[in-house]
Amino acid sequence: MKAYDETLDHIGIVTHQIVSCDFCGAMFPWGQIHRTDDGLYLCSSCLRYLESLSEPIKGSVTEFLIGNVL
Numbered sequence: 785m786k787a788y789d790e791t792l793d794h795i796g797i798v799t800h801q802i803v804s805c806d807f808c809g810a811m812f813p814w815g816q817i818h819r820t821d822d823g824l825y826l827c828s829s830c831l832r833y834l835e836s837l838s839e840p841i842k843g844s845v846t847e848f849l850i851g852n853v854l
């Protein structure tokens with residue numbers, strides 16, 4: 785488990801904020817959202833879903849999501 789607070793200190797985000805999942809759009813407390821290496825914020829079930837996809841599909845879904853975020 786990653787220490788999110790440590791990261792937050794660097795980028796200056798309030799620890800107890802509500803974050804929306806980039807995949808399903810549901811709102812979660814910060815501690816329940818996972819930040820992927822690509823910079824996406826995903827809830828546990830979407831993260832698990834994405835992890836279950838095969839690599840090429842996972843890549844294009846991730847790209848699609850990043851395109852939406854930026």
Ligand SMILES: [Zn+2]
Nearest residue numbers: 805808827830
């Ligand atoms: Zn989600």
